[in-house]
Amino acid sequence: MTETRKPRVLISDKMDPNAARIFAEMGCDVDVITGETPEQLIARIGDYDGLAIRSSTRVTKEVLDAATNLKVIGRAGIGVDNVDIPYASAKGVVVMNTPFGNSITTAEHAIAMIFALARQIPEANEQTQAGLWPKNGFMGVEVTGKTLGLIGAGNIGSIVASRALGLRMKVVAYDPFLTPERAVEMGVEKADLDTLLAKADFITLHTPLTAETKNILSKENLAKTKKGVRIVNCARGGLIDEAALKEALDSGHVAGAALDVFQTEPAKESPLFGTKNFICTPHLGASTTEAQVNVALQVAEQLGEYLTTGGVTNALNVPSLSAEEAPKLRPYMALAERLGSLVGQLTPSAVARISIHTEGAATELNAKPIVAAVLCGFLRVQSATVNMVNAPFLAKERGLEVREVKTEKTGDYHTLIRVSVKTEAGERSVAGTLFSNAEPRLVELFGIKVEAELTGDMMYIVNEDAPGFIGRIGTLLGENGINIGTFNLGRREAGGEAVLLLSVDSPVAGEVLDAAVKLPGVKRAKALAF
Ligand SMILES: NC(=O)c1ccc[n+]([C@@H]2O[C@H](COP(=O)([O-])OP(=O)(O)OC[C@H]3O[C@@H](n4cnc5c(N)ncnc54)[C@H](O)[C@@H]3O)[C@@H](O)[C@H]2O)c1
Numbered sequence: 001m002t003e004t005r006k007p008r009v010l011i012s013d014k015m016d017p018n019a020a021r022i023f024a025e026m027g028c029d030v031d032v033i034t035g036e037t038p039e040q041l042i043a044r045i046g047d048y049d050g051l052a053i054r055s056s057t058r059v060t061k062e063v064l065d066a067a068t069n070l071k072v073i074g075r076a077g078i079g080v081d082n083v084d085i086p087y088a089s090a091k092g093v094v095v096m097n098t099p100f101g102n103s104i105t106t107a108e109h110a111i112a113m114i115f116a117l118a119r120q121i122p123e124a125n126e127q128t129q130a131g132l133w134p135k136n137g138f139m140g141v142e143v144t145g146k147t148l149g150l151i152g153a154g155n156i157g158s159i160v161a162s163r164a165l166g167l168r169m170k171v172v173a174y175d176p177f178l179t180p181e182r183a184v185e186m187g188v189e190k191a192d193l194d195t196l197l198a199k200a201d202f203i204t205l206h207t208p209l210t211a212e213t214k215n216i217l218s219k220e221n222l223a224k225t226k227k228g229v230r231i232v233n234c235a236r237g238g239l240i241d242e243a244a245l246k247e248a249l250d251s252g253h254v255a256g257a258a259l260d261v262f263q264t265e266p267a268k269e270s271p272l273f274g275t276k277n278f279i280c281t282p283h284l285g286a287s288t289t290e291a292q293v294n295v296a297l298q299v300a301e302q303l304g305e306y307l308t309t310g311g312v313t314n315a316l317n318v319p320s321l322s323a324e325e326a327p328k329l330r331p332y333m334a335l336a337e338r339l340g341s342l343v344g345q346l347t348p349s350a351v352a353r354i355s356i357h358t359e360g361a362a363t364e365l366n367a368k369p370i371v372a373a374v375l376c377g378f379l380r381v382q383s384a385t386v387n388m389v390n391a392p393f394l395a396k397e398r399g400l401e402v403r404e405v406k407t408e409k410t411g412d413y414h415t416l417i418r419v420s421v422k423t424e425a426g427e428r429s430v431a432g433t434l435f436s437n438a439e440p441r442l443v444e445l446f447g448i449k450v451e452a453e454l455t456g457d458m459m460y461i462v463n464e465d466a467p468g469f470i471g472r473i474g475t476l477l478g479e480n481g482i483n484i485g486t487f488n489l490g491r492r493e494a495g496g497e498a499v500l501l502l503s504v505d506s507p508v509a510g511e512v513l514d515a516a517v518k519l520p521g522v523k524r525a526k527a528l529a530f
């Protein structure tokens, strides 16, 4: 009789011991081996079915190539920037995180940083312990009555806002995806970024690191802040231009800055180190006993359940599905997620309602996973933590009305999914079908018929339909070393507005988009990624 092997799990980052206990109780063999080099991990990973990590282990292509038995990676925490998710998906490895388990803790760290800056506690402590008794050297500021500028009003941002309101601060929030209703519910004033920069006495960042948020506090934006502003970043390194922050601290324009996260981590050196009024912690936002117990228990339960029963919770790259439904639904969910992602990437403003219409064969399927897939794609541009499981919950929490509509009759296509969004500017939609019942294909974009595969890096251009345009755009991309894969054109009417969707072999940089917008007849250009 052959004995079935127990699933093997590696815990490769420091984690609360409860994680190992839960794995064992769930019938897994578990090894805790932390602090290894990438080469050591690569040599070892082939033995394991599950990998539980925090932020130190980098799960790269090389690690995934060596991970021949790996079925699931679990991040005890929120951000998964240290995991190559697209490659894990390609390898069929499920990636899970534990949203919410460390949110209160991280919000409290941001509040602690605000007080540390307001009262210069680290420096005062250092000088007092050095025997200087610097009673006259530290004149602080009160936070009561001051304005807190909140950049990113999601899970952690909204907890920070509630604590700041309790401290009698005013809170101004910049988050393009925050609806006016949710802002009222949170008790914050919704503002654009420039208004926030001009008003805030303290600024705290709580967004994921995305193409849009990278260097959101750039040199130019730091110059727009109030003189004497104090800045806190407990979200992700890369949100602030560190060199520009140093200049602003040196000039005294910024009165203080507190970073928990750095562009490069571990930050063993930084031009900011030693700068007056600069304080930092080594990515300790999530480091409390409570948060670490929460995320360790959660990650072990999720991974253990997946490895022993196949149950999927908080997965970032797969939906939760029964074995029977899965084969039929999968291509629809791929289509739904891409349509949601397309609308999300092309709608950088608050959306009040999202409607998911199914037509023809699509109406015979369970709509829930299709809706979840649309929401997941749509919310991914806003949130680092969205997945198929939490997307509907997140949409509700953000005050996004979700409508499902089924139309059994068919139009031009035997099966169709249409995703419409309602913003202050009106309602618009995209639609797609399945070719050969399996290949997701866009067929309509904001009222214009255009057929395209939504895949990899793409470029979206709106232009006036006129001769010579295609040559000019081809030349621009060629000059910038960008190879075009496919070229998909659509127009409202001859000589009217046209859209172009290009698939490209490498991401289109901001300078190329700026140059594209300057070409005759081009109205808008945007890089897309699927
Ligand atoms: N320091 C730590 O140890 C620590 C711990 C936990 C989380 N984090 C990080 O904190 C951040 C926030 O986590 P969360 O759980 O609140 O995530 P979340 O997804 O709940 O919230 C992120 C918010 O950012 C907003 N946003 C997205 N793009 C934006 C843009 N261009 N401008 C302004 N706002 C934008 C979203 O709409 C959303 O409301 C993440 O980067 C996460 O990785 C850090």
Ligand SMILES: O=C(O)CC[C@@H](O)C(=O)O
Pocket (backbone or CB within 6 Å): 054, 055, 076, 077, 078, 079, 080, 102, 283, 284, 285, 286, 287
């Ligand atoms: O695990 C940690 O210490 C950091 C976690 C944090 O960055 C997160 O994104 O959850």
